[in-house]
Amino acid sequence: MLEKNTAYDVLTAALSQGGRFAEIFIEENKKNSISVVNGKVERALSGIDFGLGLRIFVKDKIIYTYTNDLSYDNLIKCAKEAASAVSGNEKKNVIEFNRIDYRKSDIHSPRIMPESIEKKTIADMLKQASEAAFGYDKLISQTVMGCMDSNQHICVINSEGLWVNDNRVRTRASLSAVASRDNEKQTGYFGPGALKGFELFDDIDLNKIAEEAARSAVTMLNAKNCPSGKMSVVLDNGFGGVIFHEACGHGLEASAVSKKASVFADKIGEKIASDKVTAIDDGTIAHSWGSINVDDEGIKTRKNILIENGILKCYMADRFNAEKLGILPTGSSRRESYKFIPVSRMTNTYIAPGNDKKEDIIKNTQYGIYAKYMGGGSVNTASGEFNFAVNEAYIIRNGKICEPVRGATLIGKGSEILNEIDMVSDNLALSEGMCGASSGSIPVDVGQPMLRVREITVGGRG
Amino acid sequence: MEGADKLDIYEFKNKIFEKAEQEGFSKYDIYYNQFQGFSVSVYKAEVEKYQNNSSLGVSFRGEYNGSVGYAYSERLDIKAIDELIENAKQNAQIISSDEKEIIYEGDKSYPKLKLFNEESEKVSVEDKIKMALKMEQAVLNYDSRIKSCNRASVSNYSSYTYLANSFGLELKQKRNQIVAYASAMAQQGEQTKTMGEIKFCFDFSDIDPVEIGRSAAKKAVDSLGAASVKSGKYKVIIQNEAFIDLFSAFLGAFFAENVQKGLSLLKGKINKKIASDIVNIADEPLLENGLGSTAFDSEAVASFNKTVVENGILKTYLYNLKAAEKDGVKSTGNGFRGSFKGSVSTSVTNFYIKGSKTDINEIISGIDDGILITDLSGLHSGTNSVSGDFSLACSGFYIREGKTAEPVEQITAAGNFFDIMNKIKNIGSDLKFSGNIGSPSVMIDEIDIAGL
Known part of the structure; x- marks a missing residue:
């Protein structure tokens, strides 16, 4: 995407004022999306994101600049301006580039390129999903069915000789159904996606998922308000993993740890969770929504065991914060686009399967909430306080799942909640989501087997 | 390439x-x-x-x-x-939608607004760095319990928008803005609190770095020692910044396109009561120094100020051209694109709840037993924008015998937005804007709080 000499000259200019490291990130991202409302195509968008981000480390400072103008003159001007922002005392030369093209050894390579599919075919598929949702129940008053695909070509070049090319093809559907009665409205939503092409739709049954969204909406429409207070909560597998993502995952990102703005700072080797908890961040899972061959600073992803049987083993680290902490980068540096400085982020993060049986977890709970589907959440890493929403919940009474309840929010502190996980089953599943933080919104998977939190604060109106 | x-x-x-x-x-x-x-941010004096x-x-x-x-x-x-x-x-x-998107030829004239401050562009990098350093220093000097200033940043942005169509219309708009932000981390025993203060403006002279730093630090220190409270129904004051966050989550209810799609509970409520008598809401694109001010929307419709809610009565929805055509009315000039990457939908300009003449302390002094909510989190997940239901993590202070008392944390507030708009018993004079959305503090008779 850039001539070798241009890259060399830009990086050289970037280091001209005594910087110790410089890096170019270029991307071209072709995106398409179609949105079908109540069975009619309402929006169809296509676009090309294109630009370059230049990052320079001078002592322990980061300088960043981005532009869409990749002409030689403009890039040299940007590099010189950026370099002059802060001066350092190093005399680094740009090392001869060693090219690695991950497009040739891509374990995630797509079988059916999205651009090879006619837009009408996609629209028809979404219309069918809409029909499936409407057909589920006459209480369904509205459906919004969407499909998006993106084809991101990235190129990372740095002053230490790294030159990496990769391509990331992602496809995702978003299916939502609204159930209404009088002034009451409840929404059911699913967003299945993968790091693959349109073969995604051979692997999943969109109509079934649309029906499930409708079922969830109708169930919640008929539910009463969730009770509030401290109680036991059983979180089902899949998107239930958002609890670990919020309660703990963000606190294990080196960007928070290096500033000690995390309750988990300086805790490597210490017990931070119950024995039942082993947690992993693995960016290498083939075709998983949160996977990448290489991270956004060109480092190969890997399987990082974060917590093993309750003991904190490692943080997720980007280059800059890894240096600060005196550890190695873990292939965790990510950014939404060239407009963001990359920082340590999660990929596919999950709690490993345990030995408990699903049935036993419910059976052993006298009173509490069974959270079947979770919504999103957020966390303050410094205090560890997190919150997340439950999209579909039920009361557990005397070891049995009883009536549905709605409007539940779970809150707590990460350091406390990890010790409250007292049962972990064996049915691990992953689920797709978008995670927002300082380097933008990125695709991630969360996951877990069904597990129980002995006691947590449940917020509701009942 | x-x-x-x-x-x-x-x-x-x-x-x-x-x-x-x-x-x-x-x-x-x-x-x-x-x-x-x-943008420049400083940490540990560098x-x-x-x-x-x-x-x-x-x-x-x-x-x-x-x-x-x-x-x-x-x-x-x-x-x-x-x-x-x-x-x-x-x-x-x-495209198979029944309602056709309209490409508009344009209006005869457009309001003239001053959205670009030439002086702001002249401020040197050194001065911006000095400002950030002063903010950090103010955070650190505030109290011995302040452990760090996680971020002190000064940013300024400028943008140029150009719209041209096949009718020969050409519209241009240049704007800039400044954002100063400080985040303070305070610690006491095992408890850590981080709080931030943000200031949006057009003119560097409106930035008082010491005040921003002190304010972030004060928020963090004041919340140390916070504990949960017993679950139950409480009288609450939702402070301006927190109410802006809540209000923002439900703006879509005022958009005609959502009303038409059956996604707003304000359907059929024009000229009907949707809030307490004391509630007045406006959308004012011509507001001086408003971050959402604009001479035209993304569909080339000329901007004008609108009263949306008057004494609790809903006066209008917010329209783009397509929704206006469907209802047989004129566009209110609210057809916006998030950016060039998106399509036209609906958005607000400077959208705010008007303040009263009552000092916030006077409202607090009238409460024997209640909670002052200063912070709400989880807004992107804990709210149902269609039904109005919310259940959100929050923090703030206990109000006892007319005075703010000990800090409160690890509680949730749950309710329904449309319901609480009718339960607003008092409004403060402390109107504040966060970006282009504004609100004063509001007092609500009863809200469900979950805690211990």
């Missing part, structure tokens, strides 16, 4: 319009945005991050065989023209 064929936007416009005409588009427009951003960014992008939108298709690009070269035309054509061909 080295940008040899790069065009400036005016050349680009002429070339793409020529091509659109050849390819059979009957009406079309382009929406172009150019962005320039500077510059930590320094950013200087620029970007641009253009969207082409055209009517083809009766439907409107979109495409955008951040690459402005000859190749992009063909891609945009081809993609827009393909996208137009699959």
